[in-house]
Amino acid sequence: MRREGRPVFLNLFKIRLPVPGVASIAHRISGVLLFLAIPLFLFIFQRSLQGEAGYAEALALLRHPLVMLISLVLLWSLLHHWLAGIRYLLIDVDVGVERTAARKSAWTVLVLAPVLTVIILGVLWL
């Protein structure tokens, strides 16, 4: 794989990834997290359909501290994946391909996802 004389520089703390690159890595990480969480989604959905008791149990489960922590991560994942996904779909149809626009939209996605996460969970939990 490695060619002679070619520099290898893979110190992750020294590589300065451009903002669209950060958004891209976050899109992948959030996607993998959402994939891993499929059984959790299915489990809560299944319980929520099992009568009054099941629904109450599903809601109680969502209030469990550990599940709340997981929800925080998963809600960010969902929002980031959704927003970054829309950004990619727009880039596919030639909207925002230009460097300045691509940087600006990457920043927007990276900031908006955690902000919306905090707002939504704030409304739900408080």
Next chain:
Amino acid sequence: MRGGMSGMGAWLWQRLTALYLGAYILVLLLALVFSGGPSAGAWQGWMTHPGVLLASALFLGAWLMHAWIGLRDVVVDYVHPFGARVTVLAAVALFLLTCGIWGTYILIQAASSWA
């Protein structure tokens, strides 16, 4: 890899499923917010409605397909030794297949509430 899920086909399916998943999630979240958090009866009423069940069945299929294409892209990028790659992809496929069977079972259970 040859066949229906490679190259341009996978690229296009990833985007079509993304549009459907994104729209379904948006509608669901808006419904949850604007109903002010549904009661058990209201929630189960929505989710067992034939139209919603059909939409959810499509969602399940689109979800698993989207996850498969996405995970495959990630695994192929980061896992290089052939044996390891095949093993990880097989594990992902088995995981998704299990989720698919479980999800289908949940939807059939929901549909059986019509009886």
